[in-house]
Amino acid sequence: MAEFVANKYSGNIMLRVLTLHDSESRLVSQMKTKQIIKFSMMLSGLVLCLASPLLIAGEGKPHWSYEGDDGPEHWGELSEDFLMCSEGWNQSPIDLVADVHAGLPKLEFEYYSANIDEINNGHSIQQNIKPGSLLRIPDRGKSYELKQFHFHSPSEHTVDGRSFAMEMHFVHADDNGALLVVGVLVEEGKEHPVLSKLWAFMPENPGETSVEPIGIEETDLLPPTREYYSYSGSLTTPPCTEGVKWIVLKTPVEASAEQIATFKSRVGPATNRPIQPYNARTVLD
Numbered sequence: 001m002a003e004f005v006a007n008k009y010s011g012n013i014m015l016r017v018l019t020l021h022d023s024e025s026r027l028v029s030q031m032k033t034k035q036i037i038k039f040s041m042m043l044s045g046l047v048l049c050l051a052s053p054l055l056i057a058g059e060g061k062p063h064w065s066y067e068g069d070d071g072p073e074h075w076g077e078l079s080e081d082f083l084m085c086s087e088g089w090n091q092s093p094i095d096l097v098a099d100v101h102a103g104l105p106k107l108e109f110e111y112y113s114a115n116i117d118e119i120n121n122g123h124s125i126q127q128n129i130k131p132g133s134l135l136r137i138p139d140r141g142k143s144y145e146l147k148q149f150h151f152h153s154p155s156e157h158t159v160d161g162r163s164f165a166m167e168m169h170f171v172h173a174d175d176n177g178a179l180l181v182v183g184v185l186v187e188e189g190k191e192h193p194v195l196s197k198l199w200a201f202m203p204e205n206p207g208e209t210s211v212e213p214i215g216i217e218e219t220d221l222l223p224p225t226r227e228y229y230s231y232s233g234s235l236t237t238p239p240c241t242e243g244v245k246w247i248v249l250k251t252p253v254e255a256s257a258e259q260i261a262t263f264k265s266r267v268g269p270a271t272n273r274p275i276q277p278y279n280a281r282t283v284l285d
């Protein structure tokens with residue numbers, strides 16, 4: 001496990017960052033206006049994060065982590081851009097207990113088998129997706145494009161207090177840049193064939209991208225049943241942007257103890273933000 005210590009917060013971490021500029025999406029939705037929210041998303045900016053004094057060269061954004069002085073309790077202090085992490089009112093993750101049985105609309109996943117770029121960004125293992133994979137919610141006339149997916153361990157969301165071994169996040173955006181994240185819980189069990197394929201190419205060190213294109217069926221990472229919890233939350237990493245629609249599938253998938261251990265050995269033992277206050281929200285199922 002020496003490798004993991006060296007990787008964990010070694011400082012020489014390259015990040016591929018998701019930069020979002022929204023501050024009012026929640027207000028906008030509350031006001032039920034039809035304003036177009038202008039998000040600009042930069043999914044492929046590659047920047048260098050230096051060890052000290054916790055700044056990312058070129059971006060002026062601080063490095064953050066999951067423990068210590070730049071851990072989750074301090075994210076909001078690290079940068080003005082991260083203020084939502086400490087001052088937001090609708091933050092993620094949360095403990096999921098359904099308040100309202102709403103008869104939620106059916107989800108249609110139209111993910112296409114694709115070659116993806118796999119990157120170790122120092123916080124997770126992220127797969128950037130080529131355009132064309134969609135999540136449709138026909139009853140709502142909504143369609144979201146899959147941008148990337150990544151992993152956390154242990155899970156970020158809990159269900160009635162229960163934590164899971166891992167959680168996958170499938171990050172989508174609609175035409176206006178509004179974000180929808182699908183969370184898939186992972187419990188320890190059988191080896192997962194798609195994770196085996198992904199892990200085979202997993203970049204060992206922060207900053208590395210797998211140069212070998214990996215063709216996978218992303219839908220094979222989803223459980224067979226698609227019942228879900230839904231609530232309004234935020235990104236679970238800085239800048240903790242709110243106005244994110246969360247869908248967490250109720251049925252977990254399985255991964256082997258070895259697969260879970262391999263992930264932790266690459267990115268750290270705990271890559272989950274702690275549970276956030278519920279405040280005035282409602283969880284639907």
Ligand SMILES: [Zn+2]
Pocket residue numbers: 150151152169236
């Ligand atoms: Zn995530």
